[in-house]
Amino acid sequence: MxxxxxxxxxxxxxxxxxxxxxxxxxxxxxxxxxxxxxxxxxxxxxxxxxxKAKEIMGPGELDPVVKELIYLTVSIMNDCEYCIHTHTHFAKMKGMTPKQYNEMLDIIGLATEGNRMMTAMQVPVDDRFKV
Amino acid sequence: MxxxxxxxxxxxxxxxxxxxxxxxxxxxxxxxxxxxxxxxxxxxxxxxxxxKAKEIMGPGELDPVVKELIYLTVSIMNDCEYCIHTHTHFAKMKGMTPKQYNEMLDIIGLATEGNRMMTAMQVPVDDRFKV
Amino acid sequence: MxxxxxxxxxxxxxxxxxxxxxxxxxxxxxxxxxxxxxxxxxxxxxxxxxxKAKEIMGPGELDPVVKELIYLTVSIMNDCEYCIHTHTHFAKMKGMTPKQYNEMLDIIGLATEGNRMMTAMQVPVDDRFKV
Amino acid sequence: MxxxxxxxxxxxxxxxxxxxxxxxxxxxxxxxxxxxxxxxxxxxxxxxxxxKAKEIMGPGELDPVVKELIYLTVSIMNDCEYCIHTHTHFAKMKGMTPKQYNEMLDIIGLATEGNRMMTAMQVPVDDRFKV
Amino acid sequence: MxxxxxxxxxxxxxxxxxxxxxxxxxxxxxxxxxxxxxxxxxxxxxxxxxxKAKEIMGPGELDPVVKELIYLTVSIMNDCEYCIHTHTHFAKMKGMTPKQYNEMLDIIGLATEGNRMMTAMQVPVDDRFKV
Amino acid sequence: MxxxxxxxxxxxxxxxxxxxxxxxxxxxxxxxxxxxxxxxxxxxxxxxxxxKAKEIMGPGELDPVVKELIYLTVSIMNDCEYCIHTHTHFAKMKGMTPKQYNEMLDIIGLATEGNRMMTAMQVPVDDRFKV
The missing domain is CATH 1.20.1290.10 (AhpD-like)
Known part of the structure; x- marks a missing residue:
C-alpha cells in the first residue's frame, strides 16, 4: 500500500x-x-x-538492453522492490537474454563482495590508477 | 593507509x-x-x-565494456573509492567511450532518484509486472 | 510477520x-x-x-514538522518500510502540508542524484569549503 | 583526485x-x-x-535552512564526502545555528538506529498507519 | 513473488x-x-x-553462532528480508540465546548511530589508530 | 579534516x-x-x-572480541572510514586473531553477495522460516 x-x-x-x-x-x-x-x-x-527518463533511456551509444541492465543494477543496490520488478520486466521486453541476466547477477555479486573487502581493509588506490 | x-x-x-x-x-x-x-x-x-573474477569478467554474452560498466555502477552505489578508481581505469582500457561513460552516469542518476521516490511513497508493484 | x-x-x-x-x-x-x-x-x-526519542523529538529549535521531515528522510534513505509509514503519518499529524512533503521529495531526489555523481567522479572538496 | x-x-x-x-x-x-x-x-x-538545483533549492514553503538540512541529511546517509562538506557550509551560510545542527545530528542518530531495529525484527506496519 | x-x-x-x-x-x-x-x-x-557457503559457514575459529550473528548483521545492514528471516532462524537453531540476540541488536544500533555521526562530522582518524 | x-x-x-x-x-x-x-x-x-557505548560494549553474554567483530561489520557495511580504523584496532587489542579477522571478512563477503542475489530475484521467505 x-x-x-x-x-x-x-x-x-x-x-x-x-x-x-x-x-x-x-x-x-x-x-x-x-x-x-x-x-x-x-x-x-x-x-x-x-x-528525463524519456531522454536518458532513449537511443544513445549504449544498447537499450544495456541501459536497462544498468538501471536494474542500481535498483538492486538500492533495494527498491518496485523498480526491481518493473525494470526486470522492461529489460526482458527489450531483449535481455537469460544468459545476460545471469552475467549481470554474477558481476553484481562479484563487485559487491570485492567492494566490501576493499573497504574493510581500507586499501589505498595504486598511483597508476590515479588520473 | x-x-x-x-x-x-x-x-x-x-x-x-x-x-x-x-x-x-x-x-x-x-x-x-x-x-x-x-x-x-x-x-x-x-x-x-x-x-571468480577471472571467470566472471572473462568472455561471455555481455561485451567486456558492459561488464565493466556494471561493475563500476555497483562500486559507485557502494561508495568504494578503490573500486571506482580501478574500474573506471579498466573500463577505459577496454574501450569505454566518453559518451558511454556519460550515459552510465545519467542512468545512475535517473535510477537512484527514481528508486528513492518509489521507496518514499511505497508504491506497490503493478499486477502486470509480477512474474 | x-x-x-x-x-x-x-x-x-x-x-x-x-x-x-x-x-x-x-x-x-x-x-x-x-x-x-x-x-x-x-x-x-x-x-x-x-x-531518547521523547527527548530528541520533543521541543527544540527545529519545528516539530521539520524534525519529522528529517526523520522521514533518514528512513527513506535506509529503506525502512515500517518507519516510512509511521513517520509519514506522524509528519501529517504534526501539520506537514502536501507542498512541504513534495519539496522534501524533490530535495531527496536532487541530493541523492548529486551525491552519486560526486562519488562517481570522486570530486575533491574545494579548499574554501574546508573548515 | x-x-x-x-x-x-x-x-x-x-x-x-x-x-x-x-x-x-x-x-x-x-x-x-x-x-x-x-x-x-x-x-x-x-x-x-x-x-533542477536552482529550482528545488530556491524559494518554497520550506525555509532555505530546512532545505539544506534535508540535503545534508541525504548526503550523510549516502556518505558523500564532497556533499557533506559543501552543504554543511551552505547550511551555515543560510543561517543554520549550532543548536539546529546538533538537533539534526540527534535525529539522524535516533532514526538510523530505530530504522535498523525495525528492519532487524521485521516489524509489520500497524493497520492504523496504513493510508 | x-x-x-x-x-x-x-x-x-x-x-x-x-x-x-x-x-x-x-x-x-x-x-x-x-x-x-x-x-x-x-x-x-x-x-x-x-x-562457498559450506566452506565459510563450516567449522573455524569463530563459533557457529558467532558466524551466524555476523551473517545476520550484514543482512540487516543490507535490508534483505529473505536473509534476515532465514539467518535469524539459523542462528536460533545453532544455539543463539535471546540475550545474545539482544546484545547483537544493541551493538548494531550503537554502531550504526556512531558511524553516521563520524561521517556527518568527517572526523579524521587519530594517528595512533593508523596501522 | x-x-x-x-x-x-x-x-x-x-x-x-x-x-x-x-x-x-x-x-x-x-x-x-x-x-x-x-x-x-x-x-x-x-x-x-x-x-551507551560503555554499557553495550561492556561485559555481557557475547565475548568482547565478538562484540567488536559485530561493531566492525556494521562499520564496514556503512563504509565509515573512522570507525573501520578504530574498531579494527580495538578488536586486535581485545584479542582478535588473524584467523578470526579473515573469517569475519569471508562471512561479510558471502553474506553481502547472497543478500544482493536474494534481493535481485525477490525471493520470498519459505513458510517454515516465518516465526
Missing part, C-alpha cells in the same frame, strides 16, 4: 494528464503504471522525471 | 604467490595491484576471489 | 509496561504501536530508545 | 560556460565550485542538474 | 540437482529452501555459492 | 570534560580520541553516546 493515492486520469491535474498522454503515446500502450500515478500527486516532479 | 599490510612477493605465502603469477600471466603485465596484495594476507580468499 | 513476538501488556515485563504507560501518557493515546511492542522483548533497549 | 578533469572556463564547451555564468550570476559570486567543473565534461548533465 | 521461477527437482538441470542433493546430505534434511531453488536457474552460480 | 572543531580539554564545556575524565578512567589511558572530541561540541550527545 502506497503512502499516497495513485491518481487515475480523472483525479490527476491537467499537467499530470498531459504527461500520462505522452507516456501512452511514447510507449504505444494504454497502460500508465503506478510509478507515474504516484508521482502525479506532484505534477512538476512527474513532468521532470518523465522527460 | 590500509588496515592490513600490502604484501610484496617475498612476504606472500606460496599459494598467494601462485595467484600473483597467474594475475601477471592472465593480464600480460608485471604489475599486481593493491587489492590482491591486501587479500594476500588471506591466501584462500585471494585465490577464490581471483578465480 | 516480525521475527520476534509483539508483546501485549500482559506479556511484557514490568519495566516494559512502565514504558508503555509513559508512551500512552506522553502521546495522550491508548495505542502503543508495534515498534515498542517488538522492542519490549528487550526492556532495556525499549526504555533507552523511548527516552 | 577526481576521475575526470575539472574544467576551467577555457576548457568548457559553450553550453557549460553558459551554465557557469548563470551560477555566478545566481549566487552573486565569481567562484564556480568543483562539482560543476566536474559535470562540465557532460554539458547536458550539467545544465539539467544546475537548473 | 520472485522475478524468477523457483525450480523444483524435476525442473532443475543435472548440475543444480547435484547441488540440491549435497545440500540435503550436508544439512541432513529433505528440505531445499527457496534461495537455492532461485539460484538453480543459473547452475554455475548455485554451485559456486553453495560451495 | 572534520567539519567541526575537535575540542581539547580547555575548550570543552564542563559536562564534556566530565565525560572525557570518565573515558580516561574507564579505559585506563590518558588519550581521548577524536570521535569524543568531535562530539564534545554537543555535550548532551557526547554523554548519551559514551554512556
Amino acid at each position: 502506497a503512502t499516497v493515492k495513485l491518481l487515475d486520469d480523472n483525479e490527476a491535474a491537467p499537467l499530470a494528464r498531459e504527461v500520462f498522454d505522452d507516456i501512452r503515446k511514447t510507449r504505444d500502450t494504454d497502460y500508465v503504471n503506478n510509478s507515474w500515478r504516484a508521482m502525479a500527486n506532484h505534477p512538476d516532479m512527474l513532468k521532470r522525471n518523465w522527460e | 590500509a588496515t592490513v599490510k600490502l604484501l610484496d612477493d617475498n612476504e606472500a605465502a606460496p599459494l598467494a604467490r601462485e595467484v600473483f603469477d597467474d594475475i601477471r600471466k592472465t593480464r600480460d603485465t608485471d604489475y599486481v595491484n593493491n587489492s590482491w596484495r591486501a587479500m594476500a594476507n588471506h591466501p584462500d580468499m585471494l585465490k577464490r576471489n581471483w578465480e | 516480525a521475527t520476534v513476538k509483539l508483546l501485549d501488556d500482559n506479556e511484557a515485563a514490568p519495566l516494559a509496561r512502565e514504558v508503555f504507560d509513559d508512551i500512552r501518557k506522553t502521546r495522550d493515546t491508548d495505542y502503543v504501536n508495534n515498534s515498542w511492542r517488538a522492542m519490549a522483548n528487550h526492556p532495556d533497549m525499549l526504555k533507552r530508545n523511548w527516552e | 577526481a576521475t575526470v578533469k575539472l574544467l576551467d572556463d577555457n576548457e568548457a564547451a559553450p553550453l557549460a560556460r553558459e551554465v557557469f555564468d548563470d551560477i555566478r550570476k545566481t549566487r552573486d559570486t565569481d567562484y564556480v565550485n568543483n562539482s560543476w567543473r566536474a559535470m562540465a565534461n557532460h554539458p547536458d548533465m550539467l545544465k539539467r542538474n544546475w537548473e | 520472485a522475478t524468477v521461477k523457483l525450480l523444483d527437482d524435476n525442473e532443475a538441470a543435472p548440475l543444480a540437482r547435484e547441488v540440491f542433493d549435497d545440500i540435503r546430505k550436508t544439512r541432513d534434511t529433505d528440505y531445499v529452501n527457496n534461495s537455492w531453488r532461485a539460484m538453480a536457474n543459473h547452475p554455475d552460480m548455485l554451485k559456486r555459492n553453495w560451495e | 572534520a567539519t567541526v572543531k575537535l575540542l581539547d580539554d580547555n575548550e570543552a564545556a564542563p559536562l564534556a570534560r566530565e565525560v572525557f575524565d570518565d573515558i580516561r578512567k574507564t579505559r585506563d589511558t590518558d588519550y581521548v580520541n577524536n570521535s569524543w572530541r568531535a562530539m564534545a561540541n554537543h555535550p548532551d550527545m557526547l554523554k548519551r553516546n559514551w554512556e
Whole structure:
C-alpha cells in the first residue's frame, strides 16, 4: 500500500494528464503504471522525471538492453522492490537474454563482495590508477 | 593507509604467490595491484576471489565494456573509492567511450532518484509486472 | 510477520509496561504501536530508545514538522518500510502540508542524484569549503 | 583526485560556460565550485542538474535552512564526502545555528538506529498507519 | 513473488540437482529452501555459492553462532528480508540465546548511530589508530 | 579534516570534560580520541553516546572480541572510514586473531553477495522460516 493515492486520469491535474498522454503515446500502450500515478500527486516532479527518463533511456551509444541492465543494477543496490520488478520486466521486453541476466547477477555479486573487502581493509588506490 | 599490510612477493605465502603469477600471466603485465596484495594476507580468499573474477569478467554474452560498466555502477552505489578508481581505469582500457561513460552516469542518476521516490511513497508493484 | 513476538501488556515485563504507560501518557493515546511492542522483548533497549526519542523529538529549535521531515528522510534513505509509514503519518499529524512533503521529495531526489555523481567522479572538496 | 578533469572556463564547451555564468550570476559570486567543473565534461548533465538545483533549492514553503538540512541529511546517509562538506557550509551560510545542527545530528542518530531495529525484527506496519 | 521461477527437482538441470542433493546430505534434511531453488536457474552460480557457503559457514575459529550473528548483521545492514528471516532462524537453531540476540541488536544500533555521526562530522582518524 | 572543531580539554564545556575524565578512567589511558572530541561540541550527545557505548560494549553474554567483530561489520557495511580504523584496532587489542579477522571478512563477503542475489530475484521467505 502506497503512502499516497495513485491518481487515475480523472483525479490527476491537467499537467499530470498531459504527461500520462505522452507516456501512452511514447510507449504505444494504454497502460500508465503506478510509478507515474504516484508521482502525479506532484505534477512538476512527474513532468521532470518523465522527460528525463524519456531522454536518458532513449537511443544513445549504449544498447537499450544495456541501459536497462544498468538501471536494474542500481535498483538492486538500492533495494527498491518496485523498480526491481518493473525494470526486470522492461529489460526482458527489450531483449535481455537469460544468459545476460545471469552475467549481470554474477558481476553484481562479484563487485559487491570485492567492494566490501576493499573497504574493510581500507586499501589505498595504486598511483597508476590515479588520473 | 590500509588496515592490513600490502604484501610484496617475498612476504606472500606460496599459494598467494601462485595467484600473483597467474594475475601477471592472465593480464600480460608485471604489475599486481593493491587489492590482491591486501587479500594476500588471506591466501584462500585471494585465490577464490581471483578465480571468480577471472571467470566472471572473462568472455561471455555481455561485451567486456558492459561488464565493466556494471561493475563500476555497483562500486559507485557502494561508495568504494578503490573500486571506482580501478574500474573506471579498466573500463577505459577496454574501450569505454566518453559518451558511454556519460550515459552510465545519467542512468545512475535517473535510477537512484527514481528508486528513492518509489521507496518514499511505497508504491506497490503493478499486477502486470509480477512474474 | 516480525521475527520476534509483539508483546501485549500482559506479556511484557514490568519495566516494559512502565514504558508503555509513559508512551500512552506522553502521546495522550491508548495505542502503543508495534515498534515498542517488538522492542519490549528487550526492556532495556525499549526504555533507552523511548527516552531518547521523547527527548530528541520533543521541543527544540527545529519545528516539530521539520524534525519529522528529517526523520522521514533518514528512513527513506535506509529503506525502512515500517518507519516510512509511521513517520509519514506522524509528519501529517504534526501539520506537514502536501507542498512541504513534495519539496522534501524533490530535495531527496536532487541530493541523492548529486551525491552519486560526486562519488562517481570522486570530486575533491574545494579548499574554501574546508573548515 | 577526481576521475575526470575539472574544467576551467577555457576548457568548457559553450553550453557549460553558459551554465557557469548563470551560477555566478545566481549566487552573486565569481567562484564556480568543483562539482560543476566536474559535470562540465557532460554539458547536458550539467545544465539539467544546475537548473533542477536552482529550482528545488530556491524559494518554497520550506525555509532555505530546512532545505539544506534535508540535503545534508541525504548526503550523510549516502556518505558523500564532497556533499557533506559543501552543504554543511551552505547550511551555515543560510543561517543554520549550532543548536539546529546538533538537533539534526540527534535525529539522524535516533532514526538510523530505530530504522535498523525495525528492519532487524521485521516489524509489520500497524493497520492504523496504513493510508 | 520472485522475478524468477523457483525450480523444483524435476525442473532443475543435472548440475543444480547435484547441488540440491549435497545440500540435503550436508544439512541432513529433505528440505531445499527457496534461495537455492532461485539460484538453480543459473547452475554455475548455485554451485559456486553453495560451495562457498559450506566452506565459510563450516567449522573455524569463530563459533557457529558467532558466524551466524555476523551473517545476520550484514543482512540487516543490507535490508534483505529473505536473509534476515532465514539467518535469524539459523542462528536460533545453532544455539543463539535471546540475550545474545539482544546484545547483537544493541551493538548494531550503537554502531550504526556512531558511524553516521563520524561521517556527518568527517572526523579524521587519530594517528595512533593508523596501522 | 572534520567539519567541526575537535575540542581539547580547555575548550570543552564542563559536562564534556566530565565525560572525557570518565573515558580516561574507564579505559585506563590518558588519550581521548577524536570521535569524543568531535562530539564534545554537543555535550548532551557526547554523554548519551559514551554512556551507551560503555554499557553495550561492556561485559555481557557475547565475548568482547565478538562484540567488536559485530561493531566492525556494521562499520564496514556503512563504509565509515573512522570507525573501520578504530574498531579494527580495538578488536586486535581485545584479542582478535588473524584467523578470526579473515573469517569475519569471508562471512561479510558471502553474506553481502547472497543478500544482493536474494534481493535481485525477490525471493520470498519459505513458510517454515516465518516465526
